[in-house]
Amino acid sequence: MTLLRRHPVLTACFALALAATLFFGIRTVQRTLYWMDPAHQAQALEPWMTPRYIAHSWLVDGQELAQHLGVPPEPEERPTLETIAKKRGVPLAQVMEEAQAFLDANATRQSE
Structure with a gap:
């Protein structure tokens, strides 16, 4: 005191x-x-996930993933895969396939 x-x-x-x-x-x-927690590592893609969440789960660069999906460098909000598809006017499946292709390409690079 x-x-x-x-x-x-x-x-x-x-x-x-x-x-x-x-x-x-x-x-x-x-x-x-x-x-x-292994349950949060390399999770299967879901519509609610953001590029940042996916990047943490898969240990990839979140900005590269966001750029690959067509998200602007400084988005006002953290868009989900579903939001990205709606803003681009494409089916959700297409955005999820693009994200999965990015993850697969990075997994191949990391294993080399």
């Missing part, structure tokens, strides 16, 4: 730094555990 009375600003800054460290530390551990 004495420290708080003597150095209120310093104590508040320390508490804020500690809270931020805990928040980001817990978040990092949660994400690490999520992506380490």
Whole structure:
């Protein structure tokens, strides 16, 4: 209590730094555990998936995948495969095939 009375600003800054460290530390551990789970690695493509999610699951470059699917470099939102198909005016199956072809090509490159 004495420290708080003597150095209120310093104590508040320390508490804020500690809270931020805990928040980001817990978040990092949660994400690490999520992506380490084999059920989340190399998942079969689904319409709800975003290029970023697919990239994490398959360990490929998300920007390259998004570019391959015709997503602008800085999209306003994170589009799903279904949204990408609607915006391009093509069937969902075509976008999923393009994404799968990209993943297959990258798997071949990584195995070489």
